[in-house]
Amino acid sequence: xxxxxxxxxxxxxxxxxxxxxxxxxxxxxxxxxxxxxxxxxxxxxxxxxxxxxxxxxxxxxxxxxxxxxxxxxxxxxxxxxxxxxxxxxxxxxxxxxxxxxxxxxxxxxxxxxxxxxxxxxxxxxxxxxxxxxxxxxxxxxxxxxxxxxxxxxxxxxxxxxxxxxxxxxxxxxxxxxxxxxxxxxxxxxxxxxxxxxxxxxxxxxxxxxxxxxxxxxxxxxxxxxxxxxxxxxxxxxxxxxxxxxxxxxxxxxxxxxxxxxxxxxxxxxxxxxxxxxxxxxxxxxxxxxxxxxxxxxxxxxxxxxxxxxxxxxxxxxxxxxxxxxxxxxxxxxxxxxxxxxxxxxxxxxxxxxxxxxxxxxxxxxxxxxxxxxxxxxxxxxxxxxxxxxxxxxxxxxxxxxxxxxxxxxxxxxxxxxxxxxxxxxxxxx
Ligand code: ADP
Ligand code: ZN
Numbered sequence: 001x002x003x004x005x006x007x008x009x010x011x012x013x014x015x016x017x018x019x020x021x022x023x024x025x026x027x028x029x030x031x032x033x034x035x036x037x038x039x040x041x042x043x044x045x046x047x048x049x050x051x052x053x054x055x056x057x058x059x060x061x062x063x064x065x066x067x068x069x070x071x072x073x074x075x076x077x078x079x080x081x082x083x084x085x086x087x088x089x090x091x092x093x094x095x096x097x098x099x100x101x102x103x104x105x106x107x108x109x110x111x112x113x114x115x116x117x118x119x120x121x122x123x124x125x126x127x128x129x130x131x132x133x134x135x136x137x138x139x140x141x142x143x144x145x146x147x148x149x150x151x152x153x154x155x156x157x158x159x160x161x162x163x164x165x166x167x168x169x170x171x172x173x174x175x176x177x178x179x180x181x182x183x184x185x186x187x188x189x190x191x192x193x194x195x196x197x198x199x200x201x202x203x204x205x206x207x208x209x210x211x212x213x214x215x216x217x218x219x220x221x222x223x224x225x226x227x228x229x230x231x232x233x234x235x236x237x238x239x240x241x242x243x244x245x246x247x248x249x250x251x252x253x254x255x256x257x258x259x260x261x262x263x264x265x266x267x268x269x270x271x272x273x274x275x276x277x278x279x280x281x282x283x284x285x286x287x288x289x290x291x292x293x294x295x296x297x298x299x300x301x302x303x304x305x306x307x308x309x310x311x312x313x314x315x316x317x318x319x320x321x322x323x324x325x326x327x328x329x330x331x332x333x334x335x336x337x338x339x340x341x342x343x344x345x346x347x348x349x350x351x352x353x354x355x356x357x358x359x360x361x362x363x364x365x366x367x368x369x370x371x372x373x374x375x376x377x378x379x380x381x382x383x384x385x386x387x388x389x390x391x392x393x394x395x396x397x398x399x400x401x402x403x404x405x406x407x408x409x410x411x412x413x414x415x416x417x418x419x420x421x422x423x424x425x426x427x428x429x
Pocket of ligand 1: 085086134135205206207208209210228229230231232233234295297317318321
């Protein structure tokens with residue numbers, strides 16, 4: 001059961017399609033001021049196979065910023081109908097423009113993604129992502145309508161209203177940011193409802209890094225199946241890579257993108273199955289094609305074929321952004337290593353915060369960890385024991401011992417958008 005026959009195209013045919021589309025994309029890209037310059041003199045005959053993509057230059061986020069606002073447009077401005085911008089998590093946002101044909105193809109990719117994890121026309125989707133410049137709002141909205149589902153544009157926040165809508169309209173699919181999903185689960189209980197009795201069956205979660213442990217926690221707390229959804233505004237938005245019902249990696253839609261994984265230092269491809277930086281080329285976009293975009297996201301190709309029968313390659317969940325890496329006492333640490341450790345412990349609630357601070361001249365790390373109510377006992381010895389246990393676990397994962405602070409359930413501020421996992425106070429304290 002597939003949404004589109006292209007999902008099971010035999011690899012050879014898929015690659016032929018990619019080569020054709022790549023050539024078309026290069027020709028279109030060269031109409032933009034940026035790529036006209038960047039690709040000046042490039043001969044399309046140099047592209048004979050997908051592997052020849054390495055002959056093209058990378059495009060970085062800084063390149064996109066330098067072309068803000070119109071430098072990447074391939075068509076006259078009146079041919080565009082929509083603008084989005086990245087959330088700006090790591091600096092100045094980048095603007096992305098779409099023609100109507102781009103929007104139609106994007107909605108189709110999102111519909112295909114939702115279908116792959118079991119959404120059907122008869123489902124009702126509640127979109128709990130923020131609407132606005134963030135692509136998670138309108139991106140899911142139009143994809144869901146394209147699939148034929150009743151689509152509720154609830155937007156982010158206001159848990160009481162969310163719960164009411166879900167119950168009143170028998171919502172079966174939610175699109176929700178993972179860090180908010182855990183908080184939402186506890187709010188549902190607090191409002192007096194049993195998640196097992198709610199009408200939902202599928203949660204589409206993505207937009208920020210999260211671990212397998214967090215996914216399992218969401219599934220348990222909400223009594224739901226949760227599927228990982230990956231995308232970014234520079235590549236349309238959601239619908240770039242998505243889990244199927246196997247839940248074993250995200251299929252990258254290779255008829256729309258050519259993925260590569262490189263060593264971020266050398267720019268060379270890593271060995272199949274090794275972790276590196278994901279590099280993506282759009283091959284069906286006309287208004288703003290992007291060639292060899294360095295996403296800064298770290299992942300690996302999952303070797304082998306997916307039992308679902310789709311031939312498009314899978315990537316593993318994103319372990320983090322290259323920019324998220326912290327270096328402490330000479331050790332490289334990613335927030336997801338800490339999350340993985342914490343979320344596998346039964347005492348830990350659903351939120352945590354990593355703070356970096358200075359003590360004298362040395363950098364230190366403090367991890368604030370929310371503890372479930374039932375473990376927040378009055379006996380200091382018990383709490384100290386737990387604190388030590390967490391510190392020890394973290395040490396075995398990240399090789400340094402951070403200061404661990406236990407805090408009450410729901411005491412770390414929570415936003416309905418992307419979670420902030422690390423606060424750098426090194427210049428403040
Ligand atoms: P910003 O880069 O400003 O956050 P976007 O809203 O376009 O802008 O977010 C895209 C980024 O969000 C990706 O590059 C990636 O780092 C992160 N992201 C999106 N989906 C996922 C996911 N499923 N898992 C991990 N990270 C994700
Ligand atoms: Zn699959």
